[in-house]
Amino acid sequence: MSDWLLSLEGTAQGEDVALALALLAAFLHALFGALQKGRHDPWLSRAAIDASYGIIAAPFALFVVPWPEPHMWPIFLGAFVIHTIYKILQAMTYTRGAYAVVYPVVRGTGPLFAVVAAGIVFGEIYTLWQWFGLALLVAAILGLAAWNLRTVTIDRDRMIPALGFAVATGAFVALYTTYDAWGIRATADPFTFLAWFFMIDGIFMPLATARRWVRLPASEFPALLRRGIIGAFVAYFSFGAIMLATRLDKVGEAAVLRETSTVFAALIAWLILGDKVGPVRTALMALIALGAVIMEFAG
Template structure:
């Protein structure tokens, strides 16, 4: 499979597959975010998810895919540090703010920084039409965040801190998107990178989650928590794996922008499953997000 993926790099078929992977990552990432924000403490859910996908990836990393080249180990160290920072900031923002308030700020901050990073690191450029699309998409995302802040949140006492951590999380999203794209391009076998990524990425948060669980006066039942972790692991592998493959097959910046249509899917999830309000203004703002992504794709 690795040979087939590599053969698509830089081709029109690779571009189309990257487009599909980025949209799939958007849908799955919205589900992943709602899953972490949902029923349980975000730290516990994240720990259960990471432990699950780390255990899933371990035998594949150790016994199935080729071992990483020597130059990949410092890259994996960077991956570990960046993703730990991202998870800490994300969990803090989810702990303090409503999902539909925090999520758009995170996803709105990420693509702008990623497009800049893709230019600096990979020499990627956007056309004027594509920059217009980025502007439309960001207007929709941040407009949705502002609307949510004004009308929807009941967590006013922690709102400022939630938005601060959401903004920092968005910076980490841009950092890990660009860095992971660099990492998956630095190895001969992209599946080696993915297997070792999920194995290594699953090491940090579970010990803290277990410590946090043991200190709770009324901890949740282990069974439902771990079931959520296993489901989240499959979603996380599909979501993060899809966007990383998209960044190897095609432009990092375009993949990052298209993924941020996840905000639309997140709003729908918040409305349907988390019982958060959706009105005509939010629908219009979500339409802007989708329109911006379409403009970026057609302008390329």
Template structure:
């Protein structure tokens, strides 16, 4: 499987698969964000998810995929540090702001930063039409956040610092997307990078939140770990999809498609949770989707 993925990198088949994987990651990331911003404190939810995906990754890393070589160990260590910064920023964001406001800001800022980083690191170039598509996507996402901001009545006193943290989180999303795309290229088998990343990444949040976990009532442990198992499976699929997409196609295009997660988040709220979309939100969702399609097909 790993050899086949490597063999289709840079081909038309690889580009098509990368688009499918990036859109899958978008949907799954919307689900993952909702899981973390839910019943439990975001710090505790993230710790439970990390514990579960570390345990799941352990046998795969030790017995299934090849072990990393020297340069890949260093790349993995750097990836873990960047993701720690990302997790802290994300938890600070969700702790302070309404999910429907801060999530679009995180996702709206990330693709712009990611495209710039891909230009510097991988020498990718967007043409004028793709930049127009990126502007439509980013502008639509920020407009959606502004629309939601006007409707929020609870916790408005903490929304300004939450929005600041959301921009920081967006920048770290772009940073880890670009860095991890570089790191997975160092691995002969891309699943080596993924398995060992999930294993190494699993330690920080449980250790950091040990007191919070210890103080949790026993009656909450079962639902928390149930959320952790679901979140771990979603994390594997979401992060794995976007990383494979960046391995076989351009990083910038994959990053932009992934940020259609804001559209999927709104659709989940409408179709499953019964939330009203409204004409304005529907138009903004269409603008976001159109921007992503322009970037995809104007290459």
């Protein structure tokens, strides 16, 4: 599998595979976000997911994939720090704001930062039409957040700090996307990076939420365990897909395509949570998709 993926780097087929992987990551990322925003404390939901994917990844990291090269250990340490700060900001965002409002802000600010960062780190260059597509996508995503804000009637006084945390979270989405793209390119086998990343990344949140777990009623454990296991496999395919996409194609383009997750999040909110979509939200989602298409095919 690794050899096949590596053979696609720099090829037209590799670009097509990267496109498919980025869209898969978009759908799964929206589902992953929804799993953290339910009846349970978002801190505990994230801890259950992290513990699950860390435990499941451990035997693959230790016994299946090749061990990391020596230069990878500082890279893993950096990834651990960046993702820890990201998770803290994300949990603070979700505990303060309505999912339909804060999620689009996180995803709307992320791609803009990621494209700029990819240009600096990887020297990626984009056409004027691609910048137009990016601007259209970001504007439509933030417009979706603003439109959703109109319907929020509970805890509106908490929305301003929630939106501030959402922007900060979006910045860290761009940071970890760029950093991890560099990390997965720094090792010979991309699955070595993924397996070790998940094992290491699963450590912090369970430890940080230990006191919350002690106070949790025993009746809630089965539901959180189920959510953790489901979330673990969603995370594997979501994060794994976007990381492999960044290895096969431009980091910025993959990051932008992933932000069509906002469209999938709105559809999930409509189909599962019973939210109304309406003509305005439908039009904004169409503009998000159009912006992603322009970004991808105008290069």
